[in-house]
Amino acid sequence: MSGLMRLDDTWALDHFNAEEIDGGMREAALQLQLLVDRKGAGSEYSGWLTLPIDAPDSLLARIEDVAAGFREQSDTVVVCGIGGSYLGARAGLEFLAGVPSHSATNGLPDILFAGNSLSSWQLRKLLDRLAGHRFSVVVISKSGTTLETAVAFHILKTELVRRFGTEKARTRIVAITDSEHGTLHDLARDEGLVTFDLPRDVGGRYSVLTPVGLLPFAIAGLNIRAMLQGAAEQRTDSLGSPAATNDALHYAVARRLLNTSGKNIELLTSFEPCLHFVGEWWKQLFGESEGKNGKGIFPASAEFTTDLHSLGQYVQEGTRSLFETVVDVPAPADVAFLCDEDSPDGLAYLNGRSLSAMNHDARIGTLLAHHDGGVPVLQLTVPDVSERSFGAAVYFFEVACAVGGYMLGINPFDQPGVEAYKHNMFALLAKPGTEVEAADIRSRLARGN
Amino acid sequence: MSGLMRLDDTWALDHFNAEEIDGGMREAALQLQLLVDRKGAGSEYSGWLTLPIDAPDSLLARIEDVAAGFREQSDTVVVCGIGGSYLGARAGLEFLAGVPSHSATNGLPDILFAGNSLSSWQLRKLLDRLAGHRFSVVVISKSGTTLETAVAFHILKTELVRRFGTEKARTRIVAITDSEHGTLHDLARDEGLVTFDLPRDVGGRYSVLTPVGLLPFAIAGLNIRAMLQGAAEQRTDSLGSPAATNDALHYAVARRLLNTSGKNIELLTSFEPCLHFVGEWWKQLFGESEGKNGKGIFPASAEFTTDLHSLGQYVQEGTRSLFETVVDVPAPADVAFLCDEDSPDGLAYLNGRSLSAMNHDARIGTLLAHHDGGVPVLQLTVPDVSERSFGAAVYFFEVACAVGGYMLGINPFDQPGVEAYKHNMFALLAKPGTEVEAADIRSRLARGN
Numbered sequence: 001m002s003g004l005m006r007l008d009d010t011w012a013l014d015h016f017n018a019e020e021i022d023g024g025m026r027e028a029a030l031q032l033q034l035l036v037d038r039k040g041a042g043s044e045y046s047g048w049l050t051l052p053i054d055a056p057d058s059l060l061a062r063i064e065d066v067a068a069g070f071r072e073q074s075d076t077v078v079v080c081g082i083g084g085s086y087l088g089a090r091a092g093l094e095f096l097a098g099v100p101s102h103s104a105t106n107g108l109p110d111i112l113f114a115g116n117s118l119s120s121w122q123l124r125k126l127l128d129r130l131a132g133h134r135f136s137v138v139v140i141s142k143s144g145t146t147l148e149t150a151v152a153f154h155i156l157k158t159e160l161v162r163r164f165g166t167e168k169a170r171t172r173i174v175a176i177t178d179s180e181h182g183t184l185h186d187l188a189r190d191e192g193l194v195t196f197d198l199p200r201d202v203g204g205r206y207s208v209l210t211p212v213g214l215l216p217f218a219i220a221g222l223n224i225r226a227m228l229q230g231a232a233e234q235r236t237d238s239l240g241s242p243a244a245t246n247d248a249l250h251y252a253v254a255r256r257l258l259n260t261s262g263k264n265i266e267l268l269t270s271f272e273p274c275l276h277f278v279g280e281w282w283k284q285l286f287g288e289s290e291g292k293n294g295k296g297i298f299p300a301s302a303e304f305t306t307d308l309h310s311l312g313q314y315v316q317e318g319t320r321s322l323f324e325t326v327v328d329v330p331a332p333a334d335v336a337f338l339c340d341e342d343s344p345d346g347l348a349y350l351n352g353r354s355l356s357a358m359n360h361d362a363r364i365g366t367l368l369a370h371h372d373g374g375v376p377v378l379q380l381t382v383p384d385v386s387e388r389s390f391g392a393a394v395y396f397f398e399v400a401c402a403v404g405g406y407m408l409g410i411n412p413f414d415q416p417g418v419e420a421y422k423h424n425m426f427a428l429l430a431k432p433g434t435e436v437e438a439a440d441i442r443s444r445l446a447r448g449n
Numbered sequence: 450m451s452g453l454m455r456l457d458d459t460w461a462l463d464h465f466n467a468e469e470i471d472g473g474m475r476e477a478a479l480q481l482q483l484l485v486d487r488k489g490a491g492s493e494y495s496g497w498l499t500l501p502i503d504a505p506d507s508l509l510a511r512i513e514d515v516a517a518g519f520r521e522q523s524d525t526v527v528v529c530g531i532g533g534s535y536l537g538a539r540a541g542l543e544f545l546a547g548v549p550s551h552s553a554t555n556g557l558p559d560i561l562f563a564g565n566s567l568s569s570w571q572l573r574k575l576l577d578r579l580a581g582h583r584f585s586v587v588v589i590s591k592s593g594t595t596l597e598t599a600v601a602f603h604i605l606k607t608e609l610v611r612r613f614g615t616e617k618a619r620t621r622i623v624a625i626t627d628s629e630h631g632t633l634h635d636l637a638r639d640e641g642l643v644t645f646d647l648p649r650d651v652g653g654r655y656s657v658l659t660p661v662g663l664l665p666f667a668i669a670g671l672n673i674r675a676m677l678q679g680a681a682e683q684r685t686d687s688l689g690s691p692a693a694t695n696d697a698l699h700y701a702v703a704r705r706l707l708n709t710s711g712k713n714i715e716l717l718t719s720f721e722p723c724l725h726f727v728g729e730w731w732k733q734l735f736g737e738s739e740g741k742n743g744k745g746i747f748p749a750s751a752e753f754t755t756d757l758h759s760l761g762q763y764v765q766e767g768t769r770s771l772f773e774t775v776v777d778v779p780a781p782a783d784v785a786f787l788c789d790e791d792s793p794d795g796l797a798y799l800n801g802r803s804l805s806a807m808n809h810d811a812r813i814g815t816l817l818a819h820h821d822g823g824v825p826v827l828q829l830t831v832p833d834v835s836e837r838s839f840g841a842a843v844y845f846f847e848v849a850c851a852v853g854g855y856m857l858g859i860n861p862f863d864q865p866g867v868e869a870y871k872h873n874m875f876a877l878l879a880k881p882g883t884e885v886e887a888a889d890i891r892s893r894l895a896r897g898n
Contacts, residue, residue: 010897083758098570117755118811120804121547121780122722148754150794151786151807158787187793205759264770265714265747272568284759291763298714298763298771300749305597306566308870309532310654310733314740314747316866321713322747331570337600338607344636345599349880355569358600358878362567365873368890373869417765420822421757424814429807431798441817448459 004234004383004392007247009254011367012323012376016257024253024407025243031406032249032399036239040406042413047201048398049239051209052231052391060225063211066174066194067218071109073172074136078126078156079216080115081140082148083284083418084204085176088394089113089216091281092208092227095274098332098385101221108221115139115152123152127159135160136172138219140212142198144177144184147425176211203413205284208394223387230388234395248396251325251378252404258323258376259297265322267315268301271363272331274385276303282397289401289412296408305362316373324375328363329382329389331356453683453832453841456696458703460816461772461825465706473702473856474692480855481698481848485688489855491862496650497847498688500658501680501840509674512660515623515643516667520558522621523585527575527605528665529564530589531597532733532867533653534625537843538562538665540730541657541676544723547781547834550670557670564588564601572601576608584609585621587668589661591647593626593633596874625660652862654733657843672836679837683844697845700774700827701853707772707825708746714771716764717750720812721780723834725752731846738850738861745857754811765822773824777812778831778838780805 034040036049070077079089093111114126137160139153160169175188179197188195196211207213209231214224238248255266266286268279279301290296302311304326315324337358339351350358367377382389405412427437483489485498519526528538542560563575586609588602609618624637628646637644645660656662658680663673687697704715715735717728728750739745751760753775764773786807788800799807816826831838854861876886 014898082755086755087759116758117720117722117752118804118808119721119780120784120808121782123784123804124782127784144794147807147811148758150796151799151804154788154792154794154796155784155786183793183795190793264768271566273566273571274568280759283756287760287763287767291760291765291767293766294769296763296767298747298749298768299760300747303566305870306531306535307732309565309597309867310536310729311736311740311748312870313864313866314736314745316740316869317742318736318740318745319713319747320743331568333570333573335569335572335576335604337604339603343603344632344639345593345603346632347599347603350600350878353878355567355572355600358596358874359567359569361877362596362870362874364894365875365877365890366870368873368893369869373866415762417762417822418758420765420818421754421761421811421815424817425807425811426814428810428814429799429802441814444817445813449463 004230004237004389005247005396006381007251007254008379008381009250010379011371012254012258012378015261015323015376016254020257021253024257025246025249027407028249028253028403029243031403032239034406035402041411045201045203045206045413046402047199048203048206048209049235051202052228052235052395055228059211060214063196063214063218063224067215070136070174070219071107071221074109074134076112076130076133076135077109077138077216077219078112078114078130078135079138079140080113080149080153080156081212082116082146084207085140085149085212086113086116087277087281087284088208088213091277092213092217092222092390093220094277095385095390096217096222096387098274099222099387101223109219111216111220114156115149118148118151123155127155130159138174138176138215139184140176140198141184142178142204143182144187145182147422150183174215176215203415205288206398206413208281209391217387226387227391230386230391231395233388234392238396238399248399249403251380251396251400252407254378255297255400255404256407263297263321263323263376265298265300267311267322267324268299268327269304269307269324270327270329271304271359272329273303274332275327275329278327278393285397285401288415288418289405290408290410292410292414292417295410304366305359308366315370315375320374322375323378324370325378325380326363326367327380327382330384331359332385453679453686453838454696454845455830456700456703457828457830458699459828460820461703461707461827464710464772464825465703469706470702473706474695474698476856477698477702477852478692480852481688483855484851490860494650494652494655494862495851496648497652497655497658498684500651501677501684501844504677508660509663512645512663512667512673516664519585519623519668520556520670523558523583525559525561525579525582525584526587526665526668527561527563527579527584528587528589529598529602529605530661531565531595533656534589534598534661535562535565536726536730536733537657537662540726541662541666541671541839542669543726544834544839545666545671545836547723548671548836550672558668560665560669563605564598567597567600572604576604579608587623587625587664588633589625590633591627591653592631593636594631596871599632623664625664652864654737655847655862657730658840666836676836676840679835679840680844682837683841687845687848697848698852700829700845700849701856703827704746704849704853705856712746712770712772712825714747714749716760716771716773717748717776718753718756718773719776719778720753720808721778722752723781724776724778727776727842734846734850737864737867738854739857739859741859741863741866744859753815754808757815764819764824769823771824772827773819774827774829775812775816776829776831779833780808781834
């Protein structure tokens with residue numbers, strides 16, 4: 001029982017029975033074996049399974065070394081990437097903003113993100129923000145041809161050259177890309193940039209424990225070894241525990257049963273805003289893994305109690321098509337509440353409580369209310385805000401997602417549908433070689449069908 | 450045709466036919482009449498209908514006057530509220546951050562938000578952020594008993610007193626609350642605070658064009674008269690246009706038909722991040738209005754192209770239970786893309802384009818791709834990033850939501866389900882008078898059902 005993540009399905013139990021859980025767990029154990037044996041669909045992308053134990057010390061030392069250099073020369077670092085080359089790093093940085101290594105005011109650079117949209121307004125603000133700052137860039141792209149990232153990187157690189165000159169600009173860029181091929185690989189080789197390899201057997205959304213996440217984390221002063229250690233502990237638990245005590249499998253099975261019983265939306269909720277981007281990362285992981293062949297649970301997220309005052313009414317009494325997974329983590333800092341006996345706001349009964357205690361009671365009260373409204377609620381517990389717990393949470397969700405995908409009968413490691421919009425977009429942008437598609441699209445737009 | 454918002458259903462037309470639209474529009478016109486005549490369910494809360502034309506000049510002048518005073522004495526203003534007392538102001542401020550009146554660096558105060566969660570970490574960071582700053586507080590609560598807002602306001606008020614003394618602290622607080630009753634009303638009266646009334650015939654989620662939104666907007670230097678003017682123009686269009694050319698009714702009808710045909714998720718998307726909190730506001734408006742009696746479309750939102758690399762796969766190929774409403778608005782600033790003919794990143798074909806042009810092609814490409822994947826796509830156009838357009842968008846969505854609620858057979862102005870979690874939470878917090886419920890809840894928690 002060395003794993004760190006815990007699932008409690010108490011408040012979902014009236015939506016499935018013990019027999020269904022047992023049957024599901026047996027099935028999940030078979031699928032887990034297929035995953036571990038690398039015999040399932042998409043097994044060429046199962047390299048993430050061993051990331052927590054495979055990373056050589058030399059790689060970690062080099063990441064830490066490059067990070068230290070970036071910290072030295074920069075007050076701001078821009079991480080340029082999209083999807084799996086964006087969300088994992090951002091999730092970890094925002095979740096861990098409260099840990100001592102990161103929150104200490106010891107001159108750590110600000111970390112900003114770019115290359116994850118085509119919004120000119122967002123990029124304009126970023127460029128304004130960089131004016132006068134000693135900035136550096138981490139660019140992350142397997143191919144180098146993803147438009148959002150390539151365009152932003154081109155503009156940022158031009159700005160680096162303008163500000164620091166061609167030679168010095170090169171020392172302010174690290175590229176994380178394919179080890180042998182691709183536009184970004186070739187550019188980095190020709191210009192002599194520092195690079196890290198994107199492992200070929202790890203897909204984007206499973207890549208946060210590669211340099212894709214680890215380098216930004218190290219730049220932010222976070223302990224990447226503790227993070228991998230947490231993931232390794234979770235690995236031991238999630239791959240090694242018998243089905244009856246395997247919480248990752250249990251999560252996969254509970255989701256599957258709830259989906260089978262007609263729930264087609266999973267609302268991932270939390271009571272701490274630091275989990276916001278963990279929710280965004282989770283949405284990519286599950287949505288992109290499951291959402292194919294007309295299948296999959298729609299992944300949504302909400303922040304409570306904030307969104308109890310927006311989505312709360314719907315969750316309580318709307319269409320009964322959703323279940324809720326609440327992620328609980330203790331806040332990294334507390335605030336005491338002090339109130340005079342005769343305070344005119346009537347809050348004297350809360351005197352001496354902490355905000356965390358109130359938030360706890362709000363969470364339990366919500367759990368019961370939503371359960372009573374007919375919403376199955378799963379509870380996931382992350383033990384604390386720490387690098388170790390973040391690593392564990394990542395691994396836990398990845399295993400549950402992969403096993404759940406196999407149970408659903410899909411390949412949880414591909415994403416063929418992401419190409420569709422790019423295909424049209426490149427044609428509209430008149431990328432060389434797309435002339436035929438472009439003519440077809442323009443005629444469709446004129447016709448309207 | 451003086452209205453500003455436009456709906457285009459071209460790429461949803463294979464999911465309903467002209468006859469259904471016509472029938473729906475006739476029904477919607479009847480429901481609109483019921484709304485305007487204030488004869489429908491919840492009509493005691495239809496005061497928002499006339500807000501754009503009712504606001505006396507004296508009220509607007511007082512808002513502008515108080516705002517000017519706050520700007521004078523503050524470098525930071527904290528707006529303390531939750532739900533409808535939070536999302537509208539935040540939506541407007543983030544959407545309009547790019548307009549000249551707001552983005553000018555002329556010493557406008559930073560506007561921060563509090564009282565919208567019970568996260569101790571969030572409040573701790575806010576308090577740290579306020580240290581050394583000349584801050585003021587706008588507190589918004591109808592009753593003054595909403596826990597999240599009351600607790601944060603108590604702490605912020607204590608801090609104001611500590612920093613500026615009791616007398617001066619009072620000049621740094623404005624309360625927006627009920628005109629006659631309630632804890633916050635009484636406190637404000639007894640302490641001689643400046644107050645603005647929350648109109649009794651306007652519910653929280655419909656309140657952004659009352660002082661709830663207008664005061665924060667005015668503090669931020671925005672033109673609130675232009676905003677009301679835009680809402681008034683949209684009002685003329687949405688209440689006065691015949692059904693055949695009434696885009697607000699058309700939006701309500703299209704949503705209804707898509708819901709009837711089995712779509713239970715609406716994904717509101719945009720290609721500009723400045724619309725992010727408009728999406729959050731929209732989720733409350735529609736989710737809280739429709740989500741009752743086991744009915745309603747689940748409201749979700751996404752930012753493209755960012756989320757095309759996370760939710761995109763699901764939208765393209767997952768369970769066919771969603772439709773998409775894409776909100777288009779031109780970016781308030783553009784970035785030119787310049788690229789040498791021999792650039793190693795292969796982007797020479799984009800030389801001379803602007804980012805906005807690329808984003809446009811991404812949007813059209815996505816529209817076609819999702820349509821081809823079986824997702825009905827509605828297009829809403831906001832003409833520009835301006836106060837006038839924000840006011841118009843607010844009014845457009847409010848009319849569509851109210852009419853759609855009547856078509857669904859629910860009261861779009863109440864939110865009975867929001868009480869359920871509060872009820873449990875107050876019992877767990879041992880609020881005086883909840884002893885019986887508290888005992889019951891504790892015994893349920895011990896039993897687990």
